[in-house]
Amino acid sequence: MNRIAPSPAIDDLDRRIVKATQSGLPLVPRPYHALAETLGVTPEQIMDRMRRLLAKGIIRRIGAVPNHYRLGYTANGMSVWDVDDAAVAETGAAMGQLDFVSHCYHRPRQLPIWPYNLFAMVHGRSREEVEAKVKKIAALLGDREDGHDILYSTRILKKTGLRLVD
Amino acid sequence: MDTVDRRIVNALQGGFPISECPYEDAARDLGLTQGELIERLKRLCADGVLSRFGPLYDAEQLGGAVTLAALSVPGERFEAVADLVNAHPEIAHNYARDHALNMWFVIATETPERIRQVIEDIEAETSLTVYNMPKINEFYIGLNLAV
Structure with a gap:
């Protein structure tokens, strides 16, 4: 299978954030800090990026995804x-x-x-x-x-x- | 699920904060402590009431593509075909439905071109016709289930 090129809509850090959060946010008191530690960046970078992804509609919403x-x-x-x-x-x-x-x-x-x-x-x-x-x-x-x-x-x-x- | 669980599910289907202590912020609005909220979310996820808790990404906005496709699968081959279809990581959801078109699945790919390839692969693997029904227009996406 061919490797799929990263989409131009997001850069490498965005992509790593998507991959780290698509199954859910860490259920710990400071989840964005936990992500920052995992990805080796600052919590501010994580939060800035996620705010931007939300503003651009790449994140539709953040919250509970119910099982109907x-x-x-x-x-x-x-x-x-x-x-x-x-x-x-x-x-x-x-x-x-x-x-x-x-x-x-x-x-x-x-x-x-x-x-x-x-x-x-x-x-x-x-x-x-x-x-x-x-x-x-x-x-x-x-x-x-x-x-x-x-x-x-x-x-x-x-x-x-x-x-x-x- | 008790009334607190219901309040959490109703209130937190969106709008979860991006802040240093977001669970604490969300818990305050619900009259809970941070620890109570986290424990309940863990349980709701573990029990399968929530598929997950976190960001919901829009595949198209990520530069990818999404389509809805259907198959008409002979009854005796249903499970085998479901396994073949589901084996593709691009299949985000797959539902059995009671119609001549009895298997309906969402294909989400990182590039628009990849949709065609996945469909061709499924057709080759199953010897069935994939009916591709990509959206032409979207009128509303605002599911907020009251529970």
């Missing part, structure tokens, strides 16, 4: 919608406003197997709860949709999140 299943959100439905391409932007924006939609993406159809072009993740504690929420989306869309489906995840096969590899 263990929190009782066991009926996670990927609702998928066939929406007229001309109406996707407006429809997606409206769906994204709903507080129970966690992600909403416009994606390409894969005809004939897959007619859907708008994806909205809906989390619920039961399929009934997810279905009630999907009905709300359907009501919001009205005749702007030509069909929808809900795909439930029946099992997590892998969940590691982003991993930088050498």
